[in-house]
Amino acid sequence: MTLTPAFLDELRARTSLSALIARTTKLTRAGREFKACCPFHNEKTASFYVNDEKGFYHCFGCQAHGDAIRWLTDARGLAFMDAVKELADAAGMEVPAPDPRAQARAERATGLYGVMEAAQAWFADQLGGIEGAEARAYLDQRGVSAATAARFGFGFAPDGRGKLKGALKEFGVERLVEAGLLIAPEDSDREPYDRFRGRITFPIRDPRGRVIAFSARILGKGEPKYLNSPDTPLFDKGRTLFNFHHAAPASRETKRVIVVEGQMDVIALDQAGIADAVAPLGTAMTEAQLGLLWRLAPAPILCFDGDSAGQKAAVRAALRALPHLAPGRSLGFVTLPAGQDPDDLVRSKGRATLDALLDSPEPLVDRLWRHELDSAPRRTPEQRAGLRRRLLDHVGAIADPDVREQYRAEFLARLDTLTPQRGRAPFQRGKSPLLPRPTTQEARAVGRSGLDPQVGRAILHGLARFPALIGTHAEAVAALPLGNGPASRLRDLMLEAAMTHAALDPQGLATILANQGAGDLLEEPRLKRGLAFSFTRRDAPPERAQRDLVLVVEAYAARPELDAAYEAVTARLKVEFDEAAFAEQVRLRTAREEADRRLASLIVGDGVTE
Template identity: 50%
Template structure:
């Protein structure tokens, strides 16, 4: 089977070498590369390096060196074609069929590069001719320097349906169609795709022209402002980035790469000194393009316009990236002021304004939170519950388990602070005169808080905490339902934070029934007397158990808040004895109600146990003993 060098280069460019090698070898970051102890010989210190930008690995000890294909052969023991087929399947490429025509097609693909190079030269010549006067004036109005015009290879496609066909008559008409330069319509003569447009070449990582983008000089109804080449044997718009071959070397100096919305944004940034910018090809950022960005920087910066379309584009990129997240790799987002693109901002405020924005990007998590919080009104409990559901939908798309757990924890924490703002218990919950919806929290002095913590650590408090934590272990499907309450509880009782973290992080893997993994037996406390709580008992009605568990969680969370409020009221006796006493009595009454309710839960369970032991039909008790409260 004949595989052309061009096809093999394309295959290697679609594979992230460090990702491939990390499946077998634990790599560590080393600047712009990765390092590890060499898998090909025994060594104590790392001398094996992987370079994604250059697409090879190298060991300075044993001199092992190669590409992704070499790795599959040397490390996996595959034959050459087997290695190629496995990598091609991963890259979404079809291996050329084993027939005599394969070599012919490979040769044709190579000759398409000649077609594109000839077309580029013709477009550049047209720009400098009398036909290109309007295009040159447009570039002048945009403030484009001659150096930038030449650097990015601007050209012009005349408004002539047969112009390029005549100019490239040395090539077969079918090749011009295959290259995307001519449009072929049944029963009509093929005609030029690009007419009356300012032209920009799109190049691959090696700097070869593989496609074109064309912009109209004046807006016209029904005519697209930008027009790109279609997908061809050379060009796949979802697997390439505009300006990649220039931005790659620049990003190695800045340790940054900026992804903007369009070609002209890239060029405006380059003219202002930001040479590490790329752009997708008029589509939402794809998974493969994210991988290309990660080859240049661990946290690429997405810089989108400040209008609604720019915000939607940023969120689409986030949704594509969340499933791909891995340790150390994410996205950063910069959103420009409303109504401005990079060119506008730089002309209005100068390069320093852009540099300032790039220095203060928001995280991917910030983007998800802010987008969903602003997506719909949040005026009712149902609206707020919808916000939580949307946030968790995003979290569920993340494949890496540790990152998924951390995103869930952080977003639930933000949601809890938003949906359940802290209140103090003065005068009905808010300080007099405080703005509605913004509670003023009064914290107890340190010595009072210490006394309260000691009181809260009594036997009854410990028993309820143990019961709730073990109840959630027995009913893991309820953990996320009570995540907000649990997170707020850790703020008043730091000792249970490890147990809460364990439950939240493992909610999806725990099995109903309360079996605790051996690795976590020192994290959760032992269960209290199971007879006092229905949600700890075997064979109890699941629905009733979940209701009792929900009430127990609520009571558990409310108790420390009441204790803190009572302490705060006590501190006010010197300045407001009557008001402090009345507040203290009200809070103690509520605390007593909680204790009574817990007692009722225990008596209810005792009565159920008695009914089980002494059935109403007069039968013999099952155990011979009656449980008492």
Template identity: 50%
Template sequence: MALTPQWLDELRARVTLSSVIMRTTKLQKAGREWKACCPFHNEKSPSFTVSDEKGFYHCFGCGAHGDVIRWMTDQRGLSFMDAVKELASEAGMEVPRADPRETEQAERRAGLHDVMASAQEWFKNNLLADEGRKAREYLAARGLDGHTIERFGFGYAPEDRKALKKALARYPEPMLVEAGLLIAVDDKEPYDRFRGRLMLPIQDARGRVIAFGGRILERGKTDAPKYLNSPDTPLFDKGRTLYNLHRAGPASRKTNRIVVVEGYMDVIALAAAGIEETVAPMGTALTERQIELLWRMVEVPILCFDGDAAGQRAAMRAAARALPLLRPGHSLAFVHMPAGLDPDDLLRKDGRGAMDRLLAEPHSLLETLWRHESNAQPLRSPEDKAGLKERLMAHAESIQHPEIRALYKRELGDRFSAFAFPKREFVPRKDWRAKLSDKRSNAPSDTAGLRRARSGARDHLTQAVLAGFARHPHEIARHAEALARLASAAGETAQAIDALLDASEALEAGGGSPISALKVVAPPPESTRFSFLVEGTDPQDAREDLAEAVSLLVERPALEAAIAEATARFEADPEGAFAEQQRLRKRKLEIEVRLGQMARKRAAGSALEHGDTGAPAGDREQETE
């Protein structure tokens, strides 16, 4: 289809701009021009002008500017070609067609539009007739007034399998089948698709009927689905269509908001309550094409799905489909409805104010991902938490835009760290001294585990952990309780812990650099290769490895003490003591293996960097003890 500049100029010249704008915006004559309050933003005094002579509109408030075609695309939400076709039809101009096949298809679609318009008129008349009484009673029970019923074009399809076929007998049967109004099965005679249903027209961006949706009125008598939509046709593609778009588009330009709900009745209930900028997908999860369509109207549409499990699954499917499409400024927001309620239920129960409060504070896409995944299953074990992190990172990896992907990974990683390794409340220095004193005075003195803890200055793992805190002083407060448990040791270990607490206190108080307070912390042996001691390690990896090393360091002497206790009661309970001893020794071995793995992981990286194969694995495990 070739549209030359000359042809477009002729189109603009044949259409009076003010007459088109007057259909949706009240204009006042101002000399040779027109004026109005701008339809693109809220204002109290007119700053929007329309000039038929110059052929453009302009707002001195928000800067909106364009010709009659731009008005149709920006205010009506039409595509460029749809705008041109509608204006050309009004101007009596034929749109140039380069391809004969396209001409034939356009003629077919035009014929189907006539069929759908006739069907809609017939459905509306049925609603007003005697046979539509039950449908009218249903609408009254839903609290819908006559204005809303007329505005949204409610109708009724009777039970008779051939009623529509007879009413539209002037159209060929194949055309009724192609329009989705009749069902043709094998060699059987075609019959009506919609029977015994309350009918709603589905319209395109130009307001033309392209499909229907029907709600069953007496579900108890049949296994038929509650809602039934037209099938895909030359006019209707459910993955590209949003219900109520032709009304919501202009409304969204005034509020700069578009709300997406699950079903027709939610759209109608919100519109009846004054929330006009509402659309719904066609009974399926929101598609990529529908998301792009929404982004043409606003940068961050608000998804407001039902508060049941199915609604939340639909929200997550929409989130997953949006992630690869994200681009700067464009995202989705989510309203979490009260459990068991949809927007229509909430409006009838608590009124518009409740709905406005939810819409005013939607959750971001990132927040929705975090809430869904962190609540998806219990997080009792390290394995559960690792699964959570894996799911979060998989979501982030699906984002195509590199900068947005990196920001999502960082933000989700920070949230995971705050959850998995929560910071503990800072305790002032004088309280720390009291806690340490209590730990030391109450510490038992007759177990093998604590005797080993008191030799902490010679313990490579202890030295490595303390040196790790010296390298990462911001992590001290998070592991304060573990340090208090280690503080029962004397000598260099206790002195080093005091220095670490001084450093933490200086940081919390906003003081100077804590480096001077950490000079007393002895450097670890060169053979100790934990990631948190190596320059250039990813900060997140260092924090996680340090946290795990602290946990293992605290658990190891406790295990040794428990083993000693089990050994002491061997004579009194040989079978029970032996079983307990074996269980504890197995756990101790797991700790030693894990420490060896942590050291080997770093050693392997160093060997690759420097071309060094390093010491045997067994030797490296010994180095961590």
């Protein structure tokens, strides 16, 4: 069956989305749209909107979003083709005739669901029987509760080559082989035999919760430790994420999704109350899996093991994601203490320790920067040129032009901090020639003592010169620690102006502020000597001034939270040494030092603004 984009567009155009949704959800008209309490998460205030003109619904609370087809698949659990057929019947459209081969594959797959459910029931029965005693003891040793075992459908495959084959003989050997439950030897004289033997099993389910495959862990020593079903008409491991059917509704509440390396990590996190975790199935992250993750959250958090293999997997996922980045679509990263996976961390340190890491994931841009910075020396010009080339190669992989330009600007700005500046003192042995330093005590204070009032005035002056940056970086501007004085009032008025005026230029902003009685707050600052920025100097190139302004705003906006986290973890270490806390302290200290260096590098000379 070939469903062309034109057919699907016509189908959506003929469907009244509000009428479709109103069958099960009470809608209230709100101007040219309809609103309701979101059917995908619990709420008391309506944040779910339906727009017939644009043909989509959107929830500003849980980010549920889609068209008429998506509504039927997500809200009612229909398969894609079932949703298309229902909408086509209502719209008086004829669905294109199916490809006979595709129809045969679909019918064959449908018959396999019953086979997989029967296998799951049999495995579960064996876990509770005499032969499952060792498996039950293992689960108890791993701290898997009875409720968790039931939730994830743990079972046991006895050690025998034909026990499952005999138990499900009514389905026929051919179908059991097709479902991946039996292995058919290449030697046609030998009989097919059970794939899973002497292993704890748990089912792998599709987004609708149907069993499509199994994962099985060996008891005791042996390889492979985990054995998954092969690809079948139901199961494609590169397009499947373990626990997606549980994580999807949970992520609408938490507004995040966590990716861990192994299924047991997912299960341990779920038992600890973290239900929005998924895992790939023994493969590197694929584009299809990234697409599934971005359906749940704009920046999925990759929480891979702290060993070398785990960190390499994180970098591979980062590189795989680059071509698909877009505004509101990225990745975050959490690095665990060396030698620990999420299961270890939760069992040894408790959920709070992991929560602290998940609350502050490392952005994708920082992960790539740190990876390339650590991958090779950068003492010589040639080595720094190599670093630049590698970073710009990553930039070139990004398809979205806006995101690509942002990454390019960010990397170039960071590279500037590694390049020796003209006019600097000659190199002295024992001192780094790579990082420019503040030249005065006042300048050193920029990176350590919060937002000095003069620096605050300088930033606001820069935003007044380049008001288009206010709206595009509103969150960071709002987070600037300006206190409660005139600077804070000016910042709030500037944000309000940016939010209510799509195109804002310096003169327009000045007029708005004058009408608010705040025009005098725009007076140009005279900074202390040694504390000037490019955006306070009229002779600085506008491109550099804007770039530096964004870097300074974002650095100061993030600093209070960074300092608070550092102080908190330091206080914990004073009471009792904790390996995870120590690793976090090192990470936070490094982040603070890097922020100080970046701020110091943006100081351009004396404090005269003319």
